[in-house]
Amino acid sequence: MTLSEETKQNCRAMLLEMRRDLLSEAKANRQSNSGRDYLGDLCDWAVSEMEAEYVYMIGERLRQKLFLIEEALDAIENGDYGICAECGEPIDEKRLLLMPSTLLCVRCQSELERQARMRGQLAA
Numbered sequence: 001m002t003l004s005e006e007t008k009q010n011c012r013a014m015l016l017e018m019r020r021d022l023l024s025e026a027k028a029n030r031q032s033n034s035g036r037d038y039l040g041d042l043c044d045w046a047v048s049e050m051e052a053e054y055v056y057m058i059g060e061r062l063r064q065k066l067f068l069i070e071e072a073l074d075a076i077e078n079g080d081y082g083i084c085a086e087c088g089e090p091i092d093e094k095r096l097l098l099m100p101s102t103l104l105c106v107r108c109q110s111e112l113e114r115q116a117r118m119r120g121q122l123a124a
């Protein structure tokens with residue numbers, strides 16, 4: 001089962017739009033971040049530390065999303081888009097249209113989330 005050209009083009013268009021949105025979000029973050037440098041009040045030190053952490057986390061989240069989008073776009077170019085990176089089974093077309101940056105099929109994704117939850121419980 002291969003994806004139709006139409007589905008691939010739809011996913012590609014969505015991915016490019018997601019990438020554009022993410023990049024402008026990242027830019028907005030940087031701008032509000034550099035604006036804070038002018039407010040270098042020592043009394044706000046603790047707050048700023050927390051904010052720096054927050055901005056860093058947002059940056060990390062954006063980078064990760066961007067990475068997935070780039071991977072998916074690459075896969076479309078290479079013709080292996082829509083194949084689960086974990087088990088090699090085709091990913092459901094409806095799932096791709098809902099979440100074009102996904103690299104995993106539903107089964108592997110939920111397995112991964114289950115493991116992440118278990119790790120979270122162990123760490124807690």
Ligand SMILES: [Zn+2]
Nearest residue numbers: 084087105108
């Ligand atoms: Zn899979």
